[in-house]
Amino acid sequence: MSVDAVRRGIPGATxxxxxxxxxxxxxxxxEWGLDPDLVAVADPVLAVRWDIxxxxxxxxxxxxxxxxxxxxxxxxxEPWVVARGIRQATGRFVRTVGVPDVAPVGPLLRRxxxxxxxxxxxAGLLRAGQLVGLPMxxxxxxxxxxxxxxxxxxxxxxxxxxxxxxxxxxxRELGRSWRIVVGRPVPFDPDGGPLxxxxxAEATRQAAQVLLDESLPTSWWF
Amino acid sequence: xxxxxxxxxxxxLGTRVANLLEGDDRVTDILGIDLFPPRRRIFRSEFHRVxxxxxxxxxxxxxxxxxxxxxxxxxxxxxxxxxxxxxRLGTAASAxxxxxxxxxxxxxxxxxxxxxxxxxxxxxxxxTVPDESCELDPTSPFGRSLAHVEQVAHDAxxxxxxxxxxxxxxPIVGPSIPxxxxxxxxxxxxxxxxxxxxxxxxxxQEDACQAMVAAAWASHDGPLNVVGPGAVTATQAVLMGRRVxxxxxxxxxxxxxxxxxxxxxxxxxHSRELLTRGCTADGARARTVLELAPxxxxxxxxxxxxxxxxxxxxxxxxxxxx
Numbered sequence: 379m380s381v382d383a384v385r386r387g388i389p390g391a392t393x394x395x396x397x398x399x400x401x402x403x404x405x406x407x408x409e410w411g412l413d414p415d416l417v418a419v420a421d422p423v424l425a426v427r428w429d430i431x432x433x434x435x436x437x438x439x440x441x442x443x444x445x446x447x448x449x450x451x452x453x454x455x456e457p458w459v460v461a462r463g464i465r466q467a468t469g470r471f472v473r474t475v476g477v478p479d480v481a482p483v484g485p486l487l488r489r490x491x492x493x494x495x496x497x498x499x500x501a502g503l504l505r506a507g508q509l510v511g512l513p514m515x516x517x518x519x520x521x522x523x524x525x526x527x528x529x530x531x532x533x534x535x536x537x538x539x540x541x542x543x544x545x546x547x548x549x550r551e552l553g554r555s556w557r558i559v560v561g562r563p564v565p566f567d568p569d570g571g572p573l574x575x576x577x578x579a580e581a582t583r584q585a586a587q588v589l590l591d592e593s594l595p596t597s598w599w600f
Numbered sequence: 601x602x603x604x605x606x607x608x609x610x611x612x613l614g615t616r617v618a619n620l621l622e623g624d625d626r627v628t629d630i631l632g633i634d635l636f637p638p639r640r641r642i643f644r645s646e647f648h649r650v651x652x653x654x655x656x657x658x659x660x661x662x663x664x665x666x667x668x669x670x671x672x673x674x675x676x677x678x679x680x681x682x683x684x685x686x687x688r689l690g691t692a693a694s695a696x697x698x699x700x701x702x703x704x705x706x707x708x709x710x711x712x713x714x715x716x717x718x719x720x721x722x723x724x725x726x727x728t729v730p731d732e733s734c735e736l737d738p739t740s741p742f743g744r745s746l747a748h749v750e751q752v753a754h755d756a757x758x759x760x761x762x763x764x765x766x767x768x769x770x771p772i773v774g775p776s777i778p779x780x781x782x783x784x785x786x787x788x789x790x791x792x793x794x795x796x797x798x799x800x801x802x803x804x805q806e807d808a809c810q811a812m813v814a815a816a817w818a819s820h821d822g823p824l825n826v827v828g829p830g831a832v833t834a835t836q837a838v839l840m841g842r843r844v845x846x847x848x849x850x851x852x853x854x855x856x857x858x859x860x861x862x863x864x865x866x867x868x869x870h871s872r873e874l875l876t877r878g879c880t881a882d883g884a885r886a887r888t889v890l891e892l893a894p895x896x897x898x899x900x901x902x903x904x905x906x907x908x909x910x911x912x913x914x915x916x917x918x919x920x921x922x
Contacts, residue, residue: 400839401839402839402840403832403835403836403837403838403839403840403841404840405836406830407799407831407832407833407836408799408830408831409728409729409799409801409830409831409880410728410729410799411728411798411799411878479724479725479726480724481793481795481796481876482795482796484796485795485796485797485798488798493728494725494727494728496725496727498727498730498731498733498734499727499728499729501731502727502728502729502730502731502882505731505882505884506729506882
């Protein structure tokens with residue numbers, strides 16, 4: 379399938395071009411395993427599963443790294459929702475932390491932007507100018523409370539000086555509609571000493587909780 | 601005016617490094633030692649053939665030369681030109697004798713050693729793109745060999761009080777370098793693991809040589825990752841070379857490895873680890889310190905499959921090569 383066919387809008391031409399590129403090995407996989415072509419191919423399927431609205435995406439930098447700290451309840455939909463929602467709103471990929479390093483699940487999830495849960499991994503991504511999605515601990519009992527936030531992971535942001543942005547996710551695991559609310563970056567002092575990471579984690583958690591309180595619908599039905 | 605000692609001058613990399621230094625007016629004397637004779641013509645370098653285990657001869661040559669810069673390129677990769685056991689023993693013996701002797705030379709100013717990103721290992725949960733600050737945790741015999749060389753160089757540097765640059769090179773492939781990975785990827789049918797493969801980065805042989813020469817002048821104390829930007833997966837590399845990827849999982853690798861060995865492309869553990877667990881590193885610091893711009897991994901793979909036509913020298917007179 380030629381580029382001309384894609385330009386003329388022939389149905390399936392884009393998919394055929396992508397498949398042809400895959401057959402020739404001409405696609406891009408980055409050092410962490412993200413495969414943008416595969417994400418594009420899977421996008422229609424993800425669109426059927428989740429309908430996402432994003433608010434406050436202008437808080438995210440257009441270029442350069444940032445840590446997006448988001449709440450999760452069961453933690454199944456949330457990483458996909460954050461990655462797809464932010465990509466729709468900003469055109470940038472989100473590298474979600476927490477992929478198990480076990481085949482075949484790990485390598486597959488890495489193709490969609492997942493990374494292993496390590497501080498040096500997050501630091502490397504931030505140095506490379508990537509958006510990193512850092513989930514808080516699961517809050518299975520209530521969707522109104524955000525979970526704990528591992529302090530050590532934010533040391534990567536302190537080391538690289540990248541902004542830490544709280545994100546509230548509102549939606550139900552079995553539902554289709556999700557809402558992402560991006561807050562203002564949490565200010566921090568990069569030279570704040572040993573307590574800086576702990577204070578940053580506390581401030582980020584509080585900011586995410588405030589965002590979630592403001593974002594949750596008043597009726598339990600929604 | 602600098603005297604440079606190059607170990608491993610008989611290899612593709614060592615000979616090319618010698619040629620590059622021969623073109624540098626700052627270098628007055630170049631002495632090379634290796635098990636094999638140089639693979640290209642050398643112009644003003646002196647070469648001594650030394651067995652890796654012949655410590656007395658190596659020590660005498662090094663002390664007599666009294667180098668100011670030591671470029672330790674003499675690393676034997678398993679199944680590159682020697683068997684895995686010979687490679688392990690030769691790498692260790694060469695490092696100990698040459699770097700140990702160099703440490704006692706009064707003129708020594710800098711040591712540069714060839715290492716590899718295999719020293720980081722690919723244990724489960726290990727960082728995918730380690731930088732120089734990550735701890736060494738090699739998970740293959742070749743990675744452990746390289747970590748040992750780095751340790752020996754570090755000890756020698758401390759004894760002599762000189763900076764030691766450990767160049768952690770990505771797997772080196774190219775159209776003419778003997779590399780087990782290059783040979784394997786050029787087979788007509790290549791076994792790949794579709795369920796577990798992760799991306800890996802490569803380095804072109806010319807970029808590796810340029811990095812070693814640049815490191816000789818940089819006097820950087822510490823490790824530097826030298827990696828071609830970008831990454832590819834095994835299946836992707838095979839498809840780029842118009843080869844046929846054969847999906848293999850689990851015990852099927854035993855059969856695949858045996859078949860590859862029969863076809864003349866034995867697969868050492870570090871290459872198999874690379875194909876299934878990936879192998880990359882953060883090379884940003886080296887690009888700044890050494891002012892290098894290595895070829896991308898995509899370009900390295902493309903050149904791996906590009907066969908140059910043989911250039912026959914044109915004779916100027918009958919019977920006399922030009």
